[in-house]
Amino acid sequence: MKAAAIVDAGKADLIEVPIPEPARGEVLVAPSIVGVCGTDLELLHGSASYFRDGRATHPHIFGHEWVGRIVAAAADTDASLRVGDRVVGQTMISCGACRACQRGRRNECGRLRETGLYGQQGAAAEYIRVPAQTLTAVPAAVDDLAAALVEPAVTVLAGLDRVACAPGERVLVLGTGTIGLIAIQLARRLAGTVDVVGVDDAGLGAALRLGAEHAFRPGEAAPGGYDVVVEASGSAAALSEALHLVDVGGRVAAIGVPATPLASVDAGELVLRGVTFAGVRHGLDYYERALRLFAEGVLTAKGMVASVFPLDQVADAFHHLEHGRRAAPKVALSLPPAA
Ligand SMILES: [Zn+2]
Numbered sequence: 056m057k058a059a060a061i062v063d064a065g066k067a068d069l070i071e072v073p074i075p076e077p078a079r080g081e082v083l084v085a086p087s088i089v090g091v092c093g094t095d096l097e098l099l100h101g102s103a104s105y106f107r108d109g110r111a112t113h114p115h116i117f118g119h120e121w122v123g124r125i126v127a128a129a130a131d132t133d134a135s136l137r138v139g140d141r142v143v144g145q146t147m148i149s150c151g152a153c154r155a156c157q158r159g160r161r162n163e164c165g166r167l168r169e170t171g172l173y174g175q176q177g178a179a180a181e182y183i184r185v186p187a188q189t190l191t192a193v194p195a196a197v198d199d200l201a202a203a204l205v206e207p208a209v210t211v212l213a214g215l216d217r218v219a220c221a222p223g224e225r226v227l228v229l230g231t232g233t234i235g236l237i238a239i240q241l242a243r244r245l246a247g248t249v250d251v252v253g254v255d256d257a258g259l260g261a262a263l264r265l266g267a268e269h270a271f272r273p274g275e276a277a278p279g280g281y282d283v284v285v286e287a288s289g290s291a292a293a294l295s296e297a298l299h300l301v302d303v304g305g306r307v308a309a310i311g312v313p314a315t316p317l318a319s320v321d322a323g324e325l326v327l328r329g330v331t332f333a334g335v336r337h338g339l340d341y342y343e344r345a346l347r348l349f350a351e352g353v354l355t356a357k358g359m360v361a362s363v364f365p366l367d368q369v370a371d372a373f374h375h376l377e378h379g380r381r382a383a384p385k386v387a388l389s390l391p392p393a394a
């Protein structure tokens with residue numbers, strides 16, 4: 056089969072690999088849309104921790120934001136899923152046996168594998184082999200582009216849950232990428248008002264169209280003005296700013312992963328102001344809810360996807376994600392329906 060892989064640092068290309076064989080409890084899925092995100096760019100450049108610590112090696116078949124159709128199942132597979140079903144898959148595949156898993160906290164599993172990141176082939180391929188229990192069926196009301204946004208959406212849902220975002224609250228989202236724009240869509244429904252901070256005109260425009268009330272450049276929003284701040288940009292400076300922008304007793308949900316340490320954090324001030332800081336790992340338990348929110352129209356893919364490239368144009372897709380002038384944050388790959 057054909058697969059899109061990072062064949063070396065900075066180089067993505069199509070490769071030919073054998074079709075994987077589903078083992079006990081697994082199914083074979085033919086992906087149809089695969090989102091490409093900043094994490095994939097880090098994999099491309101070799102700056103992702105997975106390459107640095109040896110969990111990932113070249114050629115690396117990436118792809119963790121995906122939707123596809125089940126084309127084959129191992130004999131013992133759970134009957135709730137059938138060949139032909141459209142499904143999304145969890146990125147984190149927990150072991151089910153470690154202390155965290157036994158305590159029901161599979162998000163914190165000590166022996167994780169992550170689809171497209173390490174230990175599990177990614178979805179940028181004609182076929183992917185996945186444990187059936189990590190799949191969620193996609194309702195007919197959710198199209199493929201929306202379904203491919205479920206993976207980033209679950210992390211946002213987990214983040215807003217972690218900080219108990221409630222009706223009537225003032226929320227600020229930092230960043231206008233995919234995570235930021237999904238956070239705006241959700242906060243608009245879950246909270247009272249939502250404002251946005253961004254660096255890019257197109258992103259701020261999209262944020263306003265998706266429900267943000269005020270759009271600010273960094274440094275413009277009022278310090279202490281927000282009950283909840285969602286850091287979705289991954290910039291260390293933005294995370295420092297988030298800690299100042301949040302009100303006394305407020306909560307910061309950090310979803311973006313800064314690549315550098317925070318230069319100046321006055322921890323004493325944070326203690327005295329009673330600020331809660333929540334690092335958001337992933338939203339392993341939110342797939343069904345995210346799909347329901349897309350089905351109900353609370354979340355939308357409209358205005359979220361800039362371009363969809365066929366799988367063999369993977370290098371162009373990465374180039375567009377990194378350098379293209381885009382009106383929307385998301386770039387995706389498409390595959391033809393399975394024969
Ligand atoms: Zn991603």
Ligand SMILES: [Zn+2]
Nearest residue numbers: 150153156164
């Ligand atoms: Zn485990």
